[in-house]
Amino acid sequence: MNEVVHQHQQSQPETQRSDSREPVALLPAVDIFEHADALMLIADMPGVTRDSLHLEVDNNVLSLEGEIQLSMPEGLTALHAEVSGQRFARRFTLSHEVESEAISARIDNGVLSVTLPKKDNHRVRRIEVKAA
Amino acid sequence: MFGDLKRFDTAPSQRLDWFRQLIDEVFPDGRAADIRAVPRGSFPMINVARSDEAVHVYVFAAGLAPDDLSIDIQDNVLTLRGRREPVAGNDEQSRARPVFRRERACGEFVRAIALPDGLDAERAEARHANGVFEVVLPKREELKARRIEVQVA
Numbered sequence: 001m002n003e004v005v006h007q008h009q010q011s012q013p014e015t016q017r018s019d020s021r022e023p024v025a026l027l028p029a030v031d032i033f034e035h036a037d038a039l040m041l042i043a044d045m046p047g048v049t050r051d052s053l054h055l056e057v058d059n060n061v062l063s064l065e066g067e068i069q070l071s072m073p074e075g076l077t078a079l080h081a082e083v084s085g086q087r088f089a090r091r092f093t094l095s096h097e098v099e100s101e102a103i104s105a106r107i108d109n110g111v112l113s114v115t116l117p118k119k120d121n122h123r124v125r126r127i128e129v130k131a132a
Numbered sequence: 133m134f135g136d137l138k139r140f141d142t143a144p145s146q147r148l149d150w151f152r153q154l155i156d157e158v159f160p161d162g163r164a165a166d167i168r169a170v171p172r173g174s175f176p177m178i179n180v181a182r183s184d185e186a187v188h189v190y191v192f193a194a195g196l197a198p199d200d201l202s203i204d205i206q207d208n209v210l211t212l213r214g215r216r217e218p219v220a221g222n223d224e225q226s227r228a229r230p231v232f233r234r235e236r237a238c239g240e241f242v243r244a245i246a247l248p249d250g251l252d253a254e255r256a257e258a259r260h261a262n263g264v265f266e267v268v269l270p271k272r273e274e275l276k277a278r279r280i281e282v283q284v285a
Contacts, residue, residue: 029235031219036229042219044236046176046194046263070190070264075183080245082177083192110194110263113219 025089028064028112032092036124039098039116045088046110053107055114057100064112065089097122175237176212178245184277186270187247194263195219195236203267205253210267211244250275 028043041062045053048066056063066088094100098116105114176193191212193201201214218238251269258267 029237031234031236032232033234034230034232042236044194044263046192049262068264069262070266071261072181072188073183076181076188077183078179078181079187079248080178080180082174083179083190108195109197110192111219 024085025065025087026083026085028066028088028090030090037118039118041092041112041114041116043088043090043112043114044110045107045112048088048107048110048112050107053112055103055105057094057103060094060096060100062092062094062103062114062116063089064091064114066112174243175216175241176214176243178212178243180245180247182248186268187251189245189247189265189267189269191265191267192263193265196263196265198260198265201265203258203265205247205251205256205269208247208249208251209244210247210269211242213240213242215240 028045030044031040031042033040043064045064045066047068047070049069052067052069054063054065056065068083068086068088094116097118099119102117103114104117105112107113176191176196178192179190181188181190189210191201193212193214193216195216196214200216201212204211204213216238219236247269250272252272253269256267256269258265260266
């Protein structure tokens with residue numbers, strides 16, 4: 001599913017596009033941890049489908065955005081809302097060791113998993129201590 | 133629709149949750165809180181809406197399969213129970229690896245929410261898609277909205 005990550009090597013002017021269009025964006029809860037060869041990012045985005053998810057790496061910034069897709073009948077009146085928004089959005093700055101061409105992602109039951117592989121020369125190498 | 137619901141959301145976004153919670157603790161506003169109210173950011177989050185025929189409960193439980201959530205209703209209290217497994221990477225073997233953020237709730241949870249009276253639990257239905265459970269509880273016949281025709285005198 002590499003095709004969901006769009007590359008923008010050209011640094012574009014910061015337009016605040018996402019902020020001005022829709023002021024209410026929910027911040028998804030994330031786990032981030034490190035493997036020997038990759039950084040892993042797990043984000044809770046319930047209601048977001050593969051089609052409504054937008055992942056982007058622009059100028060070393062990883063953006064996660066997703067529209068919440070709920071099939072709701074017409075004429076509903078809200079009684080109680082803990083999720084008040086239609087969209088999740090969060091951004092992270094990547095370090096230079098991440099191979100941004102090789103980022104892959106999948107979304108399953110509303111949980112987004114992003115694998116950020118490290119460049120070869122940044123992978124962990126164990127240094128053997130030789131006997132004297 | 134829930135995006136328009138500002139009266140339940142005094143903070144502009146979840147970004148201010150920790151700040152709101154801090155303020156709530158330091159300066160309680162003196163108003164009585166709902167007995168079943170929870171701080172924002174609890175897992176799973178719940179939205180409730182009503183139509184003329186039914187009450188719809190949306191449970192935002194990312195990562196739960198349909199079998200992972202049990203939904204019980206007694207009188208008008210809906211109880212949600214379940215367990216969310218930690219993601220791979222939290223197991224013993226990788227625990228030695230650095231973790232930078234751990235914001236996602238995992239483990240057992242139980243949440244209860246009071247619904248309006250007069251729902252027909254026998255005809256309740258639940259659906260699941262993309263980590264969101266929708267529970268539809270029809271209103272009892274005698275409580276449904278009814279249009280009263282005005283008859284010509």
